[in-house]
Amino acid sequence: xxxxxxxxxxxxxxxxxxxxxxxxxxxxxxxxxxxxxxxxxxxxxxxxxxxxxxxxxxxxxxxxxxxxxxxxxxxxxxxxxxxxxxxxxxxxxxxxxxxxxxxxxxxxxxxxxxxx
Amino acid sequence: xxxxxxxxxxxxxxxxxxxxxxxxxxxxxxxxxxxxxxxxxxxxxxxxxxxxxxxxxxxxxxxxxxxxxxxxxxxxxxxxxxxxxxxxxxxxxxxxxxxxxxxxxxxxxxxxxxx
Numbered sequence: 001x002x003x004x005x006x007x008x009x010x011x012x013x014x015x016x017x018x019x020x021x022x023x024x025x026x027x028x029x030x031x032x033x034x035x036x037x038x039x040x041x042x043x044x045x046x047x048x049x050x051x052x053x054x055x056x057x058x059x060x061x062x063x064x065x066x067x068x069x070x071x072x073x074x075x076x077x078x079x080x081x082x083x084x085x086x087x088x089x090x091x092x093x094x095x096x097x098x099x100x101x102x103x104x105x106x107x108x109x110x111x112x113x114x115x116x
Numbered sequence: 117x118x119x120x121x122x123x124x125x126x127x128x129x130x131x132x133x134x135x136x137x138x139x140x141x142x143x144x145x146x147x148x149x150x151x152x153x154x155x156x157x158x159x160x161x162x163x164x165x166x167x168x169x170x171x172x173x174x175x176x177x178x179x180x181x182x183x184x185x186x187x188x189x190x191x192x193x194x195x196x197x198x199x200x201x202x203x204x205x206x207x208x209x210x211x212x213x214x215x216x217x218x219x220x221x222x223x224x225x226x227x228x229x230x231x
Contacts, residue, residue: 043222043224044160046219106160108158
């Protein structure tokens, strides 16, 4: 079975500084890869996804992620964070068992705190 | 894009009662719906996969007799929490299987509180 590791439970970044959130997955092949953001008490918003092709993926709100097969990683980056980026970030993976994409396996999440 | 409507957004129920949560795909046919649970300050965990016209597939450790899933039509999947207990208090959220470019479409979630 696949698994997802987000090694950082909390990250504090100053407003305007750059951000990188780490995500590693374990799976025998290349899964589908996603980053979601969740504000307190809210649902999930998709930031970006990787299915195939170009390994550098651009998402919404200025986020990007790079798939590195050799490192089984899909780290999320943003060059300059805004106070509104404070939220919980989840990396997720999905596989395809033959009948279409399976349900998502989520990492434990990284809580992003923005310092003024 | 694909839209999933989930109701209710929040519900408070008494211990021992049952609660039904609905997820509707508004502008497409969802043959497969996934149900997740998120406890406070935790990640989302896949509970089950519902397929239109067939029995749901439950993840290990999820009680199928307690969490009844019905997917009787191509646009509606329901999750019924039976004989709810306080430990069932959680955030429940549904999603569809990806459609080509859109990825998974999530409902807005249901916050269940059992008192």
